[in-house]
Structure formats: C-alpha cells, structure tokens
Amino acid sequence: MNTKLETIDYNLYYGNFHALADISVKFPEKQVTALIGPSGSGKSTFLRTFNRMNDLIAGTKYTGEVLIDGIDLFKIDPVALRQNIGMVFQKPNPFPKSIFENVAYGPRVTGMHDHKKLEEIVESSLRSAALWDEVKDDLGKSGLALSGGQQQRLCIARALAVHPTVILMDEPAASLDPIATLKIEDLIHSLSVNYTIVIVTHNMQQAGRVSDYTAFFYTDETRTGRLIEFGETQTIFTNPKDKRTEDYITGRFG
Amino acid sequence: MINQNIQSIQHKDSDIFRNLKVRNTSQNIWFSIMWLAGLITLIVLLLVVGYVIIQGGKAINWEFLTTPPRGGLSGEGGISTTLGTTLFLVVLTLLIATPLGVGAAIYLIEYGGEQALTSPVMRALIAIANFAVETLAGIPSIIFGLFGYALFVSALQLGWSLLSASLAGACLVLPTIIRTTEEALLTVPDDYRRGSLALGATKWQTLHKVVLPAAVPGIITGIILSVGRIISETAVFFVTLGGSARMPTSIMDGGRTLALHLYYLAMDTNAFDKAMGTGAVLVIMIILINLSINIVSNRLTAKIRGGK
Numbered sequence: 001m002n003t004k005l006e007t008i009d010y011n012l013y014y015g016n017f018h019a020l021a022d023i024s025v026k027f028p029e030k031q032v033t034a035l036i037g038p039s040g041s042g043k044s045t046f047l048r049t050f051n052r053m054n055d056l057i058a059g060t061k062y063t064g065e066v067l068i069d070g071i072d073l074f075k076i077d078p079v080a081l082r083q084n085i086g087m088v089f090q091k092p093n094p095f096p097k098s099i100f101e102n103v104a105y106g107p108r109v110t111g112m113h114d115h116k117k118l119e120e121i122v123e124s125s126l127r128s129a130a131l132w133d134e135v136k137d138d139l140g141k142s143g144l145a146l147s148g149g150q151q152q153r154l155c156i157a158r159a160l161a162v163h164p165t166v167i168l169m170d171e172p173a174a175s176l177d178p179i180a181t182l183k184i185e186d187l188i189h190s191l192s193v194n195y196t197i198v199i200v201t202h203n204m205q206q207a208g209r210v211s212d213y214t215a216f217f218y219t220d221e222t223r224t225g226r227l228i229e230f231g232e233t234q235t236i237f238t239n240p241k242d243k244r245t246e247d248y249i250t251g252r253f254g
Numbered sequence: 255m256i257n258q259n260i261q262s263i264q265h266k267d268s269d270i271f272r273n274l275k276v277r278n279t280s281q282n283i284w285f286s287i288m289w290l291a292g293l294i295t296l297i298v299l300l301l302v303v304g305y306v307i308i309q310g311g312k313a314i315n316w317e318f319l320t321t322p323p324r325g326g327l328s329g330e331g332g333i334s335t336t337l338g339t340t341l342f343l344v345v346l347t348l349l350i351a352t353p354l355g356v357g358a359a360i361y362l363i364e365y366g367g368e369q370a371l372t373s374p375v376m377r378a379l380i381a382i383a384n385f386a387v388e389t390l391a392g393i394p395s396i397i398f399g400l401f402g403y404a405l406f407v408s409a410l411q412l413g414w415s416l417l418s419a420s421l422a423g424a425c426l427v428l429p430t431i432i433r434t435t436e437e438a439l440l441t442v443p444d445d446y447r448r449g450s451l452a453l454g455a456t457k458w459q460t461l462h463k464v465v466l467p468a469a470v471p472g473i474i475t476g477i478i479l480s481v482g483r484i485i486s487e488t489a490v491f492f493v494t495l496g497g498s499a500r501m502p503t504s505i506m507d508g509g510r511t512l513a514l515h516l517y518y519l520a521m522d523t524n525a526f527d528k529a530m531g532t533g534a535v536l537v538i539m540i541i542l543i544n545l546s547i548n549i550v551s552n553r554l555t556a557k558i559r560g561g562k
Contacts, residue, residue: 058371083454093445
C-alpha cells in the first residue's frame with residue numbers, strides 16, 4: 001500500500017512549549033486513519049500539521065520532516081497545499097452564503113468562473129457528500145439554515161469541491177446527534193474509496209467503526225503529545241502492545 | 255420531606271413562608287424603582303422630542319423647506335440651502351472618512367495582531383494607533399474644529415469651505431467608523447476564516463469574500479452613526495465652513511448646515527419659530543437615521559441566524 005502522508009521525527013513547539021515530540025508515522029493512501037487519545041494529547045495539533053493550519057498561530061516552530069507523496073510539505077506554498085488537503089472542522093462552519101455558493105467557494109477562489117462547470121462541481125460534490133437529494137431544490141437557501149448534520153455534510157461537500165486527495169477531519173461528529181453522526185460515518189466509509197482520510201475522534205466506538213488504521217496519542221504531566229502506538233485498527237483494539245493504549249481503549253482513563 | 259416543605263410554604267406561620275414573603279417583597283420594591291426610572295426617562299425623551307416637533311411643526315411647510323434663508327437679523331426665509339449644504343457635507347465627509355476608517359480597522363484587526371506578535375516595532379505602533387483612536391473618540395468636537403481651522407482653513411489655505419469642513423468632519427467621525435468596523439470584524443467567527451483558508455483561499459480572498467460581507471451590516475451601522483454625528487455637529491463646522499446662507503456650488507465654497515443655521519437663528523435672530531422648525535427637521539432626520547440603524551441591525555441578526 002502506498003504511503004500518502006508521512007512524518008519523520010516530527011516535533012512541534014508553540015514558543016517554548018513542546019507540543020508534539022518525535023512523531024514518526026506513515027498514513028496509507030485511500031485508507032481511514034483515526035487519531036485517538038485523551039484531551040490535550042496533541043491529536044488535533046498533529047492533524048493541523050498536514051494542512052499547515054498551525055502556521056496561523058504565531059510562534060510555532062517544528063523540526064523533523066513531514067511528507068506528502070514523498071514531497072516535503074513545508075516546501076509547498078500553504079495556499080496550494082490546502083487545495084490538495086481539505087479539512088472538516090469540529091463545529092460545522094458553513095459560510096453565511098447560499099448552499100450553492102458554499103460549495104462553489106473553493107473552485108471560485110482557485111480561479112474557476114465558468115458557471116456551467118461550477119454547477120457540475122456543486123452537484124457532484126453534494127452527491128458525494130450524500131446531501132444532494134435533500135437540498136437539490138433549495139440551492140439558493142442559506143447554508144446556515146440547514147440542520148447541524150446537514151451543515152457538516154455541506155462542509156464536507158465544500159471540501160470535496162476543490163478535488164483534494166486528503167481530507168482531515170477534526171472530530172467531525174462531536175456536535176451532532178446520533179443519527180447525524182451515523183450519516184457522517186457512512187459518508188467517511190464511502191469517501192475512503194477515493195480519498196485518504198485522517199480523523200480525530202474522542203469516540204472509541206466511532207474509531208472502531210470508521211477507521212482502517214488507528215494512532216494512539218498520549219501525554220503525561222509535561223503536556224507534550226506523543227504517539228504511543230500505530231497500527232491496523234483491528235490490532236490496536238483487540239491486541240494493543242502498549243499498556244497505556246489498552247487502558248485507554250478499555251475505558252480505564254481518558 | 256418534600257411534602258412537609260410544601261405544606262410549610264403554604265402555612266402562613268412557617269419560617270419558609272415568611273422568608274419567601276420578604277424576598278418577594280424586596281424584589282417587587284427594586285423592580286418598581288427600576289420601572290419608575292425607565293418611565294421617567296421615557297417621559298423626558300418624549301417631552302423633548304414632542305415639544306420640538308409640535309412647536310417646530312407649525313413652521314414647517316413646503317415653502318420653508320424650499321426657500322433659502324434670507325439672512326440678516328429677521329431670520330426670514332426657509333432652510334433649502336442649509337439642507338443642501340448638510341447633504342453635500344455628509345457625502346463628502348463620508349467619502350473621505352469611510353475608506354480611511356474601514357481600511358484602518360481592517361488593518362488593526364485582521365493584519366496588525368499578527369504583525370504585532372512578530373515585531374516589537376509594529377506592536378508599539380499598533381498600540382499607539384489603538385490609543386489614538388480611543389483618545390480621538392473622547393475629544394470635544396471644538397478641538398477638531400480648531401485643528402481643522404489651523405490646518406485646513408489657514409495653513410493649507412482651503413478657506414472656509416466644504417472641503418475644509420469635510421476634512422475636519424472626517425477627523426471627527428473616524429474613531430466612530432474605526433471602532434464600529436473593528437467590532438463588526440470581531441463578531442465574524444474565526445470559523446469562517448479558518449474554513450476559507452482551509453479551502454485554499456488566500457488571506458485577502460478570505461477577507462473580501464467571506465469576512466467583509468459578513469461584517470457589512472455592522473460597518474453600515476457605523477457609517478449611519480457618523481451621518482447622525484455630522485448632521486448634528488456645530489462646533490467643528492462653525493470654524494471651518496463659514497456661515498454663508500448661499501448654496502455651495504463647489505467644494506471650495508463655504509456654507510451653512512442645518513445645525514449651524516439653527517445655531518445662528520437661535521443666537522442672532524428673533525425668529526424663534528424658524529429655529530424650532532429647523533430643530534424639528536433635525537430631530538426628524540435623526541429619528542429616521544436611528545430607525546435605519548435598527549433595520550440594518552435586524553438584518554444582521556437575521557443573517558447570523560441563517561435567514562435567506
């Protein structure tokens with residue numbers, strides 16, 4: 001299996017604070033990798049490394065290497081990189097624009113102005129995000145008028161519209177009800193055919209249901225996040241090597 | 255236990271009942287005091303506005319609105335040229351102040367913070383800029399007038415003119431526009447900015463396609479507030495606009511705004527009815543402006559809630 005994303009001895013600092021330490025891991029292409037671990041263990045920070053959203057916080061420094069398709073990610077212009085690596089946030093964040101404009105936003109800012117093509121992209125993205133049938137007659141309606149679950153699928157459609165190869169998801173179902181959560185999980189499954197997905201989740205069952213691979217992060221009193229264990233989800237959940245992984249998965253802490 | 259409590263609440267001799275009565279009474283007293291304060295405020299406001307409009311209303315007719323003041327001590331004539339001057343001055347002042355104020359606010363909120371973190375010089379400059387905006391907002395307007403007179407009217411030799419007055423007026427309303435624009439930008443959720451950047455938009459695209467449209471109702475509120483400020487200002491224009499009752503034909507002409515005209519009428523003439531009429535027109539204009547602020551802010555709320 002091809003490696004899509006890779007980090008080698010990756011360290012991240014916010015000013016003097018050592019946020020992530022010595023992370024070396026390879027995420028396989030077109031698979032779902034779940035990042036699990038207690039709050040403050042650096043999962044989300046690690047996730048934001050890949051689309052360089054950490055760069056927006058002043059005073060971040062890093063050492064080590066981060067590669068996408070074998071290319072040094074920090075040598076790529078972040079604006080170009082983010083067209084290739086989409087992100088879905090914890091809280092659905094559609095723009096205060098129509099459903100159509102939300103999805104067309106990415107293609108538009110990257111230079112697409114042909115309305116016919118935009119319509120095609122909007123339709124195919126909404127279909128891929130399993131939202132088309134619910135909104136096809138209402139594309140002019142504000143994205144904010146949708147339910148929370150629909151808003152999150154709209155955000156996924158918006159991310160798909162720029163044709164990324166990787167989708168980063170930061171607890172995408174954390175603010176949704178169980179039924180909406182299930183829809184998002186089904187969607188993650190179907191998207192993994194075409195996309196490499198990395199998802200942060202606090203929900204063990206969710207990690208078990210949606211992911212092919214799991215990375216367990218942990219931190220101690222230093223508050224520095226470390227990768228404890230990485231492997232196939234099946235193995236991590238049934239036969240973890242590290243005691244801390246086992247304790248976390250069985251719910252003894254976290 | 256619970257049953258017992260409920261019984262003792264109903265029982266007039268119980269401690270719980272007496273305690274509740276005291277607490278409810280004290281609540282009623284305080285609410286009555288606040289209600290009274292609200293009522294008095296309302297009555298005072300209605301009296302002032304009602305008096306001006308009723309007294310002034312008698313002087314207002316089509317002729318009053320469409321003839322120029324005749325000047326002199328009699329105070330005869332209408333207010334047509336002062337309406338025109340006010341309109342010109344508002345437009346010209348906003349043309350100067352809006353781009354400056356909105357631009358400065360965008361810089362301070364969207365770019366400045368970032369630069370302040372990396373450079374101590376920028377941090378100092380931005381701190382000074384913020385302090386200056388705050389100070390300017392609290393300065394009496396006659397100071398802007400004196401400054402405008404010294405710089406625009408005499409040093410730059412622009413004379414008593416619409417140009418001098420609108421430059422001085424722009425200084426006066428800049429803090430208002432900067433502050434309201436800053437507040438409007440701060441109410442735009444960071445989620446929008448992150449969402450846009452994560453899609454491969456540049457910072458500038460994020461700003462003008464997502465952040466600014468979401469902030470527009472707030473920015474407009476600031477501009478409308480400034481309109482009210484310019485319409486009701488006298489001190490600044492007293493020393494920069496001259497007092498000519500003629501219609502200005504270029505930005506180098508002087509003139510007389512409604513508020514200035516009212517001041518002249520009240521101070522230099524016996525035409526009390528005309529002064530009241532002019533005052534009523536001013537009050538009505540301010541009411542209309544405040545109504546339009548309400549409409550804009552309602553639209554803002556609807557937008558945030560996700561209406562179409």
